[in-house]
Amino acid sequence: MLRNKSYYLWDIGCQMNRADARRVAEELERRGYVPVERPEQAGLMILNTCVVRQSAEDKVVGRLNSLKPLTQDGEDAPGRALLVMGCFVSDERDLQAAYPFVDRFLKPSDIAGLVEFVDRWEEAQDAPLPDPTRPAEVAELVPISYGCDHHCTYCIVTIRRGDMQSRPIAEIVADVRGLVQRGAREVTLLGQNVDDYGSDLPERPDLADVLRAIHDIEGLWRIRFLTSHPKDMTQRIIDAVAELPKVCPSWELALQSGDNEVLRRMARGYTIEHFYELMQRIRQAVPDSTINTDIIVGFPGETEEQFEHTRQVLEELRFDMVHIAAYSPRPGTPSARWEDDVPPEEKERRRVVLEQLQERIAGEHNARLLDQQVDVLVDGQQRGRWRGRTRGNKLVFFESEQEWLGRLARVRITWTGPWSMIGEVVGEGTA
Ligand code: SAM
Ligand code: F3S
Numbered sequence: 001m002l003r004n005k006s007y008y009l010w011d012i013g014c015q016m017n018r019a020d021a022r023r024v025a026e027e028l029e030r031r032g033y034v035p036v037e038r039p040e041q042a043g044l045m046i047l048n049t050c051v052v053r054q055s056a057e058d059k060v061v062g063r064l065n066s067l068k069p070l071t072q073d074g075e076d077a078p079g080r081a082l083l084v085m086g087c088f089v090s091d092e093r094d095l096q097a098a099y100p101f102v103d104r105f106l107k108p109s110d111i112a113g114l115v116e117f118v119d120r121w122e123e124a125q126d127a128p129l130p131d132p133t134r135p136a137e138v139a140e141l142v143p144i145s146y147g148c149d150h151h152c153t154y155c156i157v158t159i160r161r162g163d164m165q166s167r168p169i170a171e172i173v174a175d176v177r178g179l180v181q182r183g184a185r186e187v188t189l190l191g192q193n194v195d196d197y198g199s200d201l202p203e204r205p206d207l208a209d210v211l212r213a214i215h216d217i218e219g220l221w222r223i224r225f226l227t228s229h230p231k232d233m234t235q236r237i238i239d240a241v242a243e244l245p246k247v248c249p250s251w252e253l254a255l256q257s258g259d260n261e262v263l264r265r266m267a268r269g270y271t272i273e274h275f276y277e278l279m280q281r282i283r284q285a286v287p288d289s290t291i292n293t294d295i296i297v298g299f300p301g302e303t304e305e306q307f308e309h310t311r312q313v314l315e316e317l318r319f320d321m322v323h324i325a326a327y328s329p330r331p332g333t334p335s336a337r338w339e340d341d342v343p344p345e346e347k348e349r350r351r352v353v354l355e356q357l358q359e360r361i362a363g364e365h366n367a368r369l370l371d372q373q374v375d376v377l378v379d380g381q382q383r384g385r386w387r388g389r390t391r392g393n394k395l396v397f398f399e400s401e402q403e404w405l406g407r408l409a410r411v412r413i414t415w416t417g418p419w420s421m422i423g424e425v426v427g428e429g430t431a
Pocket of ligand 1: 014052053154155156157192193227228229230254256294295296325326327328329330
């Protein structure tokens with residue numbers, strides 16, 4: 001009889017990983033498991049991993065080794081299992097040889113593999129299978145495609161997660177409907193290149209078709225999607241966002257560099273001129289758009305002048321948020337064979353220059369909302385305040401004695417900073 005039906009789930013990385021972690025939690029809780037905060041309390045220990053940069057991989061290896069004493073190979077382990085999933089997992093056999101104390105390695109997003117392992121493991125331990133249904137989060141993440149068909153020269157994700165596999169629309173609709181029935185009010189559709197959705201399916205549906213298919217689900221108030229690739233974004237998708245009121249006007253459009261030569265060596269498949277034109281079309285069709293992007297600094301061979309081009313582009317295009325990463329060579333990628341010739345201190349300097357620029361721009365964007373009223377979908381509490389997001393995905397906090405979780409609050413903004421805002425409730429928001 002299984003004594004300890006509890007699980008410890010450690011998760012780092014992108015939104016896709018977070019979506020996978022939520023699915024893992026849901027499957028385990030359906031089987032009667034309860035989450036615990038410390039691995040030594042758990043029957044099942046699961047690490048959901050990321051290796052997009054060396055720093056992430058170092059954290060995974062550190063965490064993995066720290067769990068060894070708690071496993072069957074360690075001294076403290078009866079009835080306990082350790083599973084490792086996510087982008088750390090390339091060749092399972094090599095990994096199993098290197099980390100014999102791990103019970104099972106699973107590829108990214110292999111929830112079915114995890115469920116199969118758990119069912120067999122439970123059978124071996126003669127455990128009963130209760131079936132409670134887990135309430136959904138207010139804002140849920142829904143993968144609509146896995147993997148990626150692009151081959152950016154720096155990216156290990158496309159290697160570890162494989163080619164793009166889109167889910168059929170009917171399956172996505174059923175998934176979203178189920179989440180809404182269990183309390184979700186917002187969904188974010190996920191894909192490494194969400195705007196390439198469907199190009200691998202026989203009828204070649206696109207993201208606009210998915211948006212339309214879920215739009216009329218009753219009880220669903222907001223729809224988002226990420227990450228978009230500038231090369232794959234079509235006018236059809238932009239028009240759907242403009243036309244469908246539940247689709248939030250917030251975009252995650254990864255630019256990576258503001259210099260054409262660097263973009264070419266990254267194999268991104270577009271020019272900076274194309275990117276400007278695309279931004280213009282988006283802002284024209286959806287005037288209240290908020291647009292976020294990703295930038296890598298210190299790519300092999302990136303000169304001061306090329307970096308300066310990126311700085312100028314950020315200054316001109318005035319994104320709402322920019323995720324800035326220092327380039328990290330990843331094994332097996334084409335760029336890992338090139339000299340990593342921008343020294344770490346210089347990468348850091350470039351990163352800080354962009355961070356400071358963006359902090360100013362983000363602060364200016366948010367300051368325009370001072371005294372304005374915005375509708376905030378409340379998804380939780382933090383340090384005694386209610387927390388939620390605007391349609392433009394801006395974080396807003398407010399104080400109130402009322403219960404606001406899962407509701408829309410109309411909030412007048414009284415303070416703004418670059419990363420969040422504070423306001424006071426003036427009434428109920430409109431879905
Ligand atoms: N699909 C998106 C796109 O079109 O770029 C992004 C997916 S990627 C897995 C997530 C982010 O991690 C990228 O936007 C990039 O900025 C960052 N990233 C990926 N590989 C990296 C590397 N080798 N070094 C630094 N940052 C990296
Ligand atoms: Fe990676 Fe480029 Fe795809 S960043 S996930 S190969 S679009």
